[in-house]
Amino acid sequence: MKVAIIGAGSLGQSIAKGLLKNKVVSSLYLTKRNTSSIVGFENYDEVILTSNNKEAIKNADILIFAVQPRHLEKILLDSKDLLRKEQLIISVITGFSIQKIEDIIGANHFIIRAMPNTAASVGQSMTCLSPNEKGIEKVEIAKTIFNSLGTSMQIPEEQLQAATVICASGIAFWMRLIRATTQGAIQLGFEAHEAHELAMQTCFGAASLLKESGNHPEAEIDRVTTPGGCTIEGLNEMEHQGLSSSLIKGINASFEKINQIKN
Ligand SMILES: NC(=O)C1=CN([C@@H]2O[C@H](COP(=O)(O)OP(=O)(O)OC[C@H]3O[C@@H](n4cnc5c(N)ncnc54)[C@H](OP(=O)(O)O)[C@@H]3O)[C@@H](O)[C@H]2O)C=CC1
Numbered sequence: 001m002k003v004a005i006i007g008a009g010s011l012g013q014s015i016a017k018g019l020l021k022n023k024v025v026s027s028l029y030l031t032k033r034n035t036s037s038i039v040g041f042e043n044y045d046e047v048i049l050t051s052n053n054k055e056a057i058k059n060a061d062i063l064i065f066a067v068q069p070r071h072l073e074k075i076l077l078d079s080k081d082l083l084r085k086e087q088l089i090i091s092v093i094t095g096f097s098i099q100k101i102e103d104i105i106g107a108n109h110f111i112i113r114a115m116p117n118t119a120a121s122v123g124q125s126m127t128c129l130s131p132n133e134k135g136i137e138k139v140e141i142a143k144t145i146f147n148s149l150g151t152s153m154q155i156p157e158e159q160l161q162a163a164t165v166i167c168a169s170g171i172a173f174w175m176r177l178i179r180a181t182t183q184g185a186i187q188l189g190f191e192a193h194e195a196h197e198l199a200m201q202t203c204f205g206a207a208s209l210l211k212e213s214g215n216h217p218e219a220e221i222d223r224v225t226t227p228g229g230c231t232i233e234g235l236n237e238m239e240h241q242g243l244s245s246s247l248i249k250g251i252n253a254s255f256e257k258i259n260q261i262k263n
């Protein structure tokens with residue numbers, strides 16, 4: 001696979017690292033205006049770092065656009081004459097609709113909007129995919145790419161904003177929960193590095209339990225909460241303080257914001 005990532009910033013580099021780790025690309029163009037700020041890709045023969053989007057677009061079969069939303073329109077306008085009908089065009093850009101992409105480059109292209117997260121760099125992204133009408137033909141290729149970076153799910157484009165909040169912003173939400181647990185552990189007397197390890201592995205264990213057992217979280221909670229014990233005491237206090245409610249409200253605030261952002 002010859003891939004170009006147009007806009008190798010935070011997410012673009014995460015995707016690149018995952019692709020390289022899994023050896024799924026024969027050549028990988030990474031573009032950004034200031035290429036000197038990219039580090040960590042020097043030892044890969046298949047990587048071409050450049051600020052020349054046109055060169056990257058010409059030499060790739062799969063284009064992954066990962067610039068900030070405000071930059072996409074100009075890049076597409078500048079390069080639309082170079083786009084080939086057989087190329088697969090993937091956009092990971094928040095809030096930039098398929099309709100808007102088609103308005104710029106035409107509907108006769110394989111276009112797929114993808115919403116991965118930064119865990120792509122370690123092969124653990126949850127990626128949601130929404131193709132345009134033509135892109136349905138190439139959705140399996142997109143699944144192959146994003147399944148090599150974690151797991152993927154095809155969803156209607158109308159749900160992509162919600163998926164962004166849950167999966168892409170979700171990385172930040174879970175990080176904050178892990179950080180808060182770490183702070184609690186330090187208060188209980190652990191060294192910071194120990195507290196971090198305890199919080200991180202326990203979070204990983206909780207997610208793994210659900211994934212491997214297929215159980216509902218409440219079933220797993222019931223297995224931990226000894227009657228009259230410390231777990232239910234802590235859990236109930238967290239709920240009195242609004243744990244579930246604050247998460248749901250945060251998710252809704254994030255969703256309201258994403259729907260206000262105009263590209
Ligand atoms: N970060 C995340 O976790 C997620 C982000 N997204 C979406 O992905 C997109 C990228 O986000 P993120 O990686 O955080 O943003 P960044 O700002 O980190 O990355 C964007 C990159 O695009 C480059 N760029 C800007 N203009 C051009 C240009 N004309 N040609 C080539 N490259 C260019 C910038 O580098 P330079 O200035 O050197 O050109 C920058 O490195 C956004 O649309 C965001 O909504 C979606 C899901 C998750």
Ligand SMILES: O=C(O)[C@@H]1CCC=N1
Nearest residue numbers: 094164165168169170
């Ligand atoms: O915070 C944001 O707006 C973008 C979209 C999801 C992750 N980063």
